[in-house]
Amino acid sequence: MATVIIETMTPESYEPPPMSAIDLATTQVMIGDNAKSYNVYKALLCASSKNFNAALNGQFRDGQLNELKLDDIQEEVFEDYVDWLFAGKICFTQRAAGMRLWDLYIFADRFHIPQLKRDAVNYVHNANRPPSLHFVKRAFNELPDKSPIRSILIDVYAKYWDPELEEDKTKTREEMQMLPAAFLGPVLIEVYKRLEHPYQNEDLDLCMYHEHPNDAQVQACRAKRAGAKNEIPRPVGQVDLGDPLNG
Numbered sequence: 410m411a412t413v414i415i416e417t418m419t420p421e422s423y424e425p426p427p428m429s430a431i432d433l434a435t436t437q438v439m440i441g442d443n444a445k446s447y448n449v450y451k452a453l454l455c456a457s458s459k460n461f462n463a464a465l466n467g468q469f470r471d472g473q474l475n476e477l478k479l480d481d482i483q484e485e486v487f488e489d490y491v492d493w494l495f496a497g498k499i500c501f502t503q504r505a506a507g508m509r510l511w512d513l514y515i516f517a518d519r520f521h522i523p524q525l526k527r528d529a530v531n532y533v534h535n536a537n538r539p540p541s542l543h544f545v546k547r548a549f550n551e552l553p554d555k556s557p558i559r560s561i562l563i564d565v566y567a568k569y570w571d572p573e574l575e576e577d578k579t580k581t582r583e584e585m586q587m588l589p590a591a592f593l594g595p596v597l598i599e600v601y602k603r604l605e606h607p608y609q610n611e612d613l614d615l616c617m618y619h620e621h622p623n624d625a626q627v628q629a630c631r632a633k634r635a636g637a638k639n640e641i642p643r644p645v646g647q648v649d650l651g652d653p654l655n656g
């Protein structure tokens with residue numbers, strides 16, 4: 410039999426637990442106008458999100474109610490969230506990302522899923538190229554001024570964007586006309602600083618955009634990311650495959 414959810418799981422440091430360690434009770438979640446129904450492990454929903462936890466375990470909860478209705482959420486966005494819940498990472502490919510990443514970030518912001526927001530920040534940073542200008546436009550139109558996703562877009566564009574790599578130059582030019590001053594101004598300043606000190610800019614400190622609740626979390630996150638960096642596998646040619654006969 411499954412045991413209860415691991416007590417240490419919190420939205421601030423959500424990681425998917427082994428299936429053998431969670432309560433396998435499910436919650437029915439109805440998504441979108443058509444109320445498409447999903448059965449999702451309640452333990453994972455509650456561990457990842459303060460809002461879902463309050464809705465399903467809160468003291469004002471309605472008796473036996475064990476369902477959520479999210480009628481203004483798109484099915485695709487919810488499915489991307491569920492994939493993340495199980496995998497502990499964003500599952501779609503960089504190529505497919507586009508607006509999906511953006512919609513997922515908005516979802517995470519709305520339902521207080523801090524680890525998913527952090528993973529989205531890391532995803533932006535790890536992409537081969539910056540998110541599209543269309544993404545930038547939406548971020549600046551729809552997110553609060555202080556949102557760290559706006560800051561990372563400014564930094565990523567100022568430091569890494571190369572217009573020459575954009576495939577559709579006409580579209581890029583059109584999209585640039587639509588960009589808000591709140592984005593262009595800071596990008597210009599950052600680019601100028603870079604010209605003055607061309608070797609000054611190094612890797613971004615992603616914790617600046619992670620909204621950690623305290624210093625201990627910042628330190629833990631930095632250590633974890635440094636560890637992940639060191640785990641990058643060597644090219645196959647350099648890997649010691651050992652001697653299959655002598656173990």
Ligand SMILES: [Zn+2]
Nearest residue numbers: 615616619630
């Ligand atoms: Zn961090």
